[in-house]
Amino acid sequence: MKEFELIDTFFKAGSYQRKDVVLGIGDDCAIADVPSGQSLVVTTDTLVSGVHFFADAPPEAIAHKAVAVNLSDLASMGAEPAWLSLSLSLPDADEAWVAAFSKALHALSEYYSIQLIGGDTVRGPLSVTITAHGFVPQGQALCRHNAKPGDLIYVTGSLGDAAAGLAILRGQLKTTQNSEDFLVNRLHYPTPRLLAGTAVRRIATAGIDISDGLLADLQHVLSSSGCGAQLHLEQLPLSVAMRESVPANKAYDFALAGGDDYELLFTVSADKRTNLEINLANFNVEATCIGQMTGKDGKIELRLGDEPYSLDVKGYEHFS
Ligand SMILES: [Mg+2]
Incomplete structure (x- = not known):
């Protein structure tokens, strides 16, 4: 199965749909609107087989962890998640693996009300990169640098x-x-x-x-x-x-x-x-x-x- 077929078959359909997404998967870029009064908060994490998870870990567990670690970064800033994009490196086109992985990803997108707005697949060692986008009211993001003695x-x-x-x-x-x-x-x-x-x-x-x-x-x-x-x-x-x-x-x-x-x-x-x-x-x-x-x-x-x-x-x- 070719890259675009993989994305079309497993990732384009099935993700939770949000009203703030003008254009999702299928063009060169996605287009989405940031609500007024909110700041856009963006984070990326890569999980590599053998480094961050066992190579034989269930695809559902890998999908869960890849989403969760990114949402955790948004949470730490006080942000609420909105959109995800995914870059998937796969050693071979294992359709059963991709089917299980994408099903879990769609279930998570539904659960957290987040939409998968972009994707890329390449042939290479198994690794999953997710970029998560979220919103925080302007001026309210939690950062690392404001703690004071006595806090x-x-x-x-x-x-x-x-x-x-x-x-x-x-x-x-x-x-x-x-x-x-x-x-x-x-x-x-x-x-x-x-x-x-x-x-x-x-x-x-x-x-x-x-x-x-x-x-x-x-x-x-x-x-x-x-x-x-x-x-x-x-x-x-x-x-x-x-x-x-x-x-x-x-x-x-x-x-x-x-x-x-x-x-x-x-x-x-x-x-x-x-x-x-x-x-x-x-x-x-x-x-x-x-x-x-x-x-x-x-x-x-x-x-x-x-x-x-x-x-x-x-x-x-x-x-x-
Ligand atoms: Mg962190």
Whole structure:
């Protein structure tokens, strides 16, 4: 099957249709309208077979992750997703694979009300590049550079589950079947925290999504904002599956250094705490305060109770 046939057969039809798309797949470019008063927010992520996912991973899981990691970036800016474009590199024209992949992509576009507006396929090693476009009200985007010393640090959901899931797939961790299923699912099917981004964008000072691990991504906020941070490990949100599968110190390692969580981290001035908590409750978003920003430029201080804590991540590698 030729490239245009692939796109026509599997990608042109079936995607969710939005009113703001003037012209979708089928011409040299797509045309779409940005609502007045909104800024366009754009992000691109590439997932490569053997680097970001196992070569034999189900096509549905690859589609899910490729969409989710992009939507997570939009969420971290407080943006709402609108359009996607896709560049797919395939080793051979495996129609069954493309059929399953495109079906999953269309289901996701329906679920998130986003339209696939462009696509390209090439022959090459298996990789998936998605560009996601979204909107945020002008002036409300959450960036990395506005956190201040004294701001409280929050994270959504639970941390470290994807890293524990990867350890299970690698045969390094055994636990109950229920917990294994939960943790591996958190690796394969991350949930972009779009509602959380919308809930906090007018209140938070800075935000980022946790793709490379809490410490690594928090470090980006510190570098951009010129702050330090103090984290209280006993406050880290850990899933029930995590708690029943590993001892606390191992759970802290996963939560601090494990990648692929796609939770949001955001900072908020301490005097906005009540305002924030009300908004989180209104949006039904779970987020936990795990520490605060400090004036110690670029330094992350870990504490367990009243004691300093040092993390041993030597030899730890995560998938991405
Ligand atoms: Mg990101």
